[in-house]
Amino acid sequence: MPPSPATAPEAPDFGLAGLRLGAAAAAPVALGVAVYGLAYGMLAGQAGMTLAEAGCMSALVFAGASQFVALDMWVQPLPVAALALTALVVNLRHVLMGAALGPHLAGAGPLRAYGSMFFLVDEGFALAAAYHARGGRGTSFLLGTGLVLHVAWLGPTLAGHAAGALVPDPARYGLDFAFTAAFLALLAGLWRGRGDAAVWLAAAGAAVAGQHLLPGKWYILAGGLAGGLVGLARPARRAAREDHAR
Amino acid sequence: MPVSAQALAAILAMAAVTYATRAAGLFLVGRLRMGPRAEAFLSAIxxxxxxxxxxxxxxxxxxxxxxxxxxxxxxxxxxxxxxxxxxxxxxxxxxxxxxx
Incomplete structure (x- = not known):
């Protein structure tokens, strides 16, 4: 859970304080990311990727779900266009996350904001969303989470590739549940009041239905959009009053 | 060869579209005039x-x-x-x- 915003900068600030807060908040989640980085490195080796290829992939793409999906398609000759299209579809959910975080990063200036976005992943998004929901103004928070999570993804990718088949299945120790538990904990900080009940129910319903009906990670986009639309349908007068109060 | 030309092409293509998904939301929000309804939508996201x-x-x-x-x-x-x-x-x- 992000630390109390009381210790954070009071005005939008792209400074070390926010960076440190983000990095510290991401540390426990980074352990879970590292376990999956190990598994990814091992599977990448089995799929025929060299150590350097797996490392470049984790360093430059830095999006776990799309990287795991790409392993299934990693057969020579490589289907480059299909790999890119699949990555696009799997990662479309980032558009929604970037739009939601955008206003909080506005004070950082375009270069820093677009640079920070390179490091946007599900876990960092959830951490940053909870941080900003609690009033945090540090525009470098997201970058702080991203730098820690990037190291926690790239390092273990290389180690897992080198270790080969020695890496155990994360699910055997319940570690597949680490992210779910982290997201649930962050949800506790995102609750804004009774008006959120309908938003969250719609999101949960659309996500569960989407997981059955849609391929890949589309269910996250479906749930996010459904929740956003219900939020939009809030009685306009009440929404305006709440916006005014902010 | 540690990184084949084809693998490099695939990785760079994946990296480019993935970054585009990360930047697109920021880009759109910066361009749109945000009314209270757009804000209600975004704040629920x-x-x-x-x-x-x-x-x-x-x-x-x-x-x-x-x-x-x-x-x-x-x-x-x-x-x-x-x-x-x-x-x-x-x-x-x-x-x-x-x-x-």
Whole structure:
């Protein structure tokens, strides 16, 4: 859970304080990311990727779900266009996350904001969303989470590739549940009041239905959009009053 | 050769479209004039997306995952600690999968 915003900068600030807060908040989640980085490195080796290829992939793409999906398609000759299209579809959910975080990063200036976005992943998004929901103004928070999570993804990718088949299945120790538990904990900080009940129910319903009906990670986009639309349908007068109060 | 030309092309293509998805939301929000309705939509997104990240894992996997989800959420509410909530969730799901 992000630390109390009381210790954070009071005005939008792209400074070390926010960076440190983000990095510290991401540390426990980074352990879970590292376990999956190990598994990814091992599977990448089995799929025929060299150590350097797996490392470049984790360093430059830095999006776990799309990287795991790409392993299934990693057969020579490589289907480059299909790999890119699949990555696009799997990662479309980032558009929604970037739009939601955008206003909080506005004070950082375009270069820093677009640079920070390179490091946007599900876990960092959830951490940053909870941080900003609690009033945090540090525009470098997201970058702080991203730098820690990037190291926690790239390092273990290389180690897992080198270790080969020695890496155990994360699910055997319940570690597949680490992210779910982290997201649930962050949800506790995102609750804004009774008006959120309908938003969250719609999101949960659309996500569960989407997981059955849609391929890949589309269910996250479906749930996010459904929740956003219900939020939009809030009685306009009440929404305006709440916006005014902010 | 450590990185084949073809692998490099695939990795760079994937990296480019993935960064585009990360930048697109920021770009769109910066361009659009934000009325109260757009703001209501956007302000509902963080909670909705995080709910969507967990809902299938907690609600459709079975009793072990559902109960472990409650354990993680309860620990988070009681302790306000992310590491403890993660430990409670992982420990509970590991034990419940063995028992149930």
């Amino acid at each position: 963080p909670g909705a997306v995080v709910v969507s990240l967990v809902a299938p894992a907690v609600l459709t996997q079975g009793p072990a995952e559902a109960l472990a989800g409650l354990a993680a959420l309860g620990t988070a509410l009681a302790t306000r600690s992310l590491p403890l909530a993660m430990a409670a969730g992982v420990g509970a799901v590991w034990a419940l999968r063995l028992l149930l």
